[in-house]
Amino acid sequence: MKKNKDSIRTPLGRARGLGSSKEGTHHWWMQRVTSIALLPLSLYWLFQLKHITETDHGDFTAWLHQPVNGIAAVLFIIASFYHAMLGVQVIIEDYVHGEGAKIVTLLLNKLAFFTAGAVCIFAVLYINFAPVAQAGN
């Protein structure tokens, strides 16, 4: 800031374009979009909880093999991981103060949720595209 001391630019002119005003609305809006998408999608999963926790491997893969369940799974994964990533980002921005630590944790947050989301989608597609007989192996 020292070199700006003698600048004739106004404080507003210097601050404009910095800070959260660059993308705050998009963050807020996508949080709403994903939350509304998750209302039906997450309820679907809640009602299918039995198929998730109370089955053996063969029954579970057979259940996931049905197209409607596979599609619901992929949609749920996209919406929930996006939503979780946005939420954790706000928590980091609120509590991690050092500039370096903040950038590293924000980066890790994005990478972790994108990676885990890709792993989940891969797993669902893998089971869906495997022949039914093999899916039970």
Place this chain on the structure above:
Amino acid sequence: MSTNNRPLSPHIQVYRWQFTMVLSILHRATGAGLALGALLMAWWLMAAVTGVGAFAQFHEFTHSLIGQLMLAGWVWAFVFHFLNGIRHLVWDTGRGFTIKGASRSGQAVFLLSLIGTALVWVAA
């Protein structure tokens, strides 16, 4: 311009705890818990890809005491975050912002989250 010596505004420790404050921080806490749960979902789905043995291991874990406690906590966190999320979406439309309204909807959300969790647990 130094930002280090500015006066700080009073933080939460000077305020009397109120129910709506508890719900507000619970929304964040349950959200963080659910985010962790979402990462565990990757383990569960990859177990299903790996095969019968890995899936059985996961099944064994979810049916252990710790697994069941985690699952119960996760279900409550989900139901609460779901209902309180709807409360937030209603606020986004500009409704329910009175002190009385926020307290009432908060109490309703908390009560319904307990009932909802019990219902899910009995059904599943």
